[in-house]
Amino acid sequence: MPAGEEGSQEHTQTAPGVTLAICAFNEAANISRQIELILAEDPNAGFVTEVLVVSSGSTDGTNELVRDFSRRVPRLRLIEEAERRGKVAAVNIVIREAKCDRIVLMGADCILSRGALRRLAAAFADERVGGVGTRNVPVNGKESLMARAADLMWQLHHAVVLGRPVLGGDIVAFRRPGAYLPENGDVNDDFLIECQLRDEGYTIAYDPEALTFMRVPTSVGDFVRQRRRIHFGFLHAWRSSRRVKSTRALRVIVAAFKVLGRRPQLLPLLAFLVVIEAWSRLLAILDAVRGRSHAVWAPSASTKGRIEIPGAAL
Numbered sequence: 001m002p003a004g005e006e007g008s009q010e011h012t013q014t015a016p017g018v019t020l021a022i023c024a025f026n027e028a029a030n031i032s033r034q035i036e037l038i039l040a041e042d043p044n045a046g047f048v049t050e051v052l053v054v055s056s057g058s059t060d061g062t063n064e065l066v067r068d069f070s071r072r073v074p075r076l077r078l079i080e081e082a083e084r085r086g087k088v089a090a091v092n093i094v095i096r097e098a099k100c101d102r103i104v105l106m107g108a109d110c111i112l113s114r115g116a117l118r119r120l121a122a123a124f125a126d127e128r129v130g131g132v133g134t135r136n137v138p139v140n141g142k143e144s145l146m147a148r149a150a151d152l153m154w155q156l157h158h159a160v161v162l163g164r165p166v167l168g169g170d171i172v173a174f175r176r177p178g179a180y181l182p183e184n185g186d187v188n189d190d191f192l193i194e195c196q197l198r199d200e201g202y203t204i205a206y207d208p209e210a211l212t213f214m215r216v217p218t219s220v221g222d223f224v225r226q227r228r229r230i231h232f233g234f235l236h237a238w239r240s241s242r243r244v245k246s247t248r249a250l251r252v253i254v255a256a257f258k259v260l261g262r263r264p265q266l267l268p269l270l271a272f273l274v275v276i277e278a279w280s281r282l283l284a285i286l287d288a289v290r291g292r293s294h295a296v297w298a299p300s301a302s303t304k305g306r307i308e309i310p311g312a313a314l
Contacts, residue, residue: 021094023056023105024066026058027062028065035051035069041117051073052097102174104172109214109303111307120173123205132210133165137211146216156256159251162206167193169212186237
């Protein structure tokens with residue numbers, strides 16, 4: 001691990017392999033199946049040295065389900081936070097507690113495709129690579145007009161990051177950074193990790209074959225709530241004098257024209273997406289002006305249902 005600067009962290013002696021970390025808040029609907037699939041992918045602890053679950057303020061039985069697994073699976077550990085302090089705080093627990101310096105960070109409401117764990121672990125054979133993003137693939141992209149627009153958004157994201165990788169997607173892999181993430185109201189943990197890794201001299205990769213199956217919001221309200229928080233996170237980073245993620249506006253426009261060139265019938269859907277995105281950004285700006293915090297947020301209900309796994313999943 002590169003030497004940390006101010007705010008560097010201490011941790012226990014590291015082990016070979018990968019720590020697979022799951023940050024959870026009331027994820028009883030999916031977490032048992034997620035753990036089962038992870039263990040089935042690597043049944044003999046070949047490269048996943050441990051599975052670490054950080055459950056923050058869960059009240060729906062998530063902790064009991066994970067605790068039951070841990071009695072049968074020694075490499076599974078549960079860390080319970082009595083109070084939910086936000087995703088960044090949970091990721092800092094992962095950075096501190098992980099036994100391995102290579103970490104795959106997952107939300108509890110998404111599932112990796114078959115073989116993706118091995119692909120992510122193998123990416124670190126290149127010593128220059130500090131982090132790897134995965135490709136988000138919505139499983140409910142046809143449920144509503146909003147879901148179709150959100151699915152289109154992730155198609156555009158995929159086209160853009162093929163040219164300039166970012167540590168994005170609901171599942172990311174990274175080397176343990178040399179410092180904890182700031183917890184002064186920051187929101188976008190993957191962006192903060194990416195900034196730290198780039199500061200330490202690493203590059204970021206994107207593996208389009210490592211698929212993350214997830215649910216997108218099916219209502220305008222849920223989509224705006226999610227995107228508002230994300231845009232607020234970048235504004236907060238700018239106000240905190242850290243680097244701001246490039247909007248890559250030109251790449252987005254080029255990607256949109258390519259999509260429309262192949263499927264011109266998507267123009268009304270793209271226009272709808274642009275309007276909703278603009279509204280979300282405006283609300284984020286107002287939140288920043290008013291000093292609102294998004295560090296602890298209410299999950300979008302329509303993204304938290306059971307994930308119906310495509311045939312290519314784990």
